[in-house]
Amino acid sequence: MTTKRITTIAMLTAISVVIAIIESYFAFLNSIVPGLKLGLANVIIVLTLYRYNFKTALLVSIMRVFIVSLIRTGFGLNFFFSLVGAIFSIVAMVLVKKTKLSIIGVSIVGSICHSIGQVLIGIMILDNNNIVYYLPYLLLFSIPTGVVIGMIAKKVLAYDIFKN
């Protein structure tokens, strides 16, 4: 691992942590459907996936979950929800990245798989099948959030501020 790579990963992680923390203060979507959020930090993950590669994006994503848990939410249930959601989302995105989908479509797929992962882990950890009733709402709200994240990522990529 070169110094440059370490620095890049650290920088991307730092940006996504800051975005996630700022976003956690604006949890208004939570009152519509519990557990719903914009997930703006995923902009960085989508960006990393496109600008760098899967391994970098996975690293940044997992480190973000750990650091945000460490300073904001703690290592309780939230932590497992975030971790599983993040891994589901990134694996799904890398799988559909090679198809005809644009960056917006890829980000939508990431967004819905994040929700699906969280519902699955919810059913497993809480042992309560009723959580599945959230899924239609989460799926529906994944579309606007996915589109917004995809559009932001596209704009940022066009400026290429992460140019070497």
Add this chain to the structure above:
Amino acid sequence: MNRSDLKIIAFIILLALVLYLGLNLMKKEGNIASIYYEDDLLMTVDLNTDKEYVVSGQLGDVILEVKNGKIRVKEENSPRHLCSLQGYTNSSSKPIICLPNKIIIKVSNVSDIDGVVY
């Protein structure tokens, strides 16, 4: 955004609709509510009798109110008060889940039983 993006959006909307309809066809209005703390059944209450109940949750007492065949969380201590904001429920598909207090209220139906004595 290209054509395949729009296709995937349409697919997700369809999936959400199918799931929503499918899940709602299965739901029934219930007449009893079971109150759980984590996995333990604390009590079962009859939704046809208007009454208030108090159970102790993780963060203190949780006050439940049964009124007009529905149940709600009236008062509780939690950071965002999500479960008391949720309001009344009488449907098996809309459980009240109060995670900070570890209290779960599930509504179910006992119509196939002749009667329940409390």
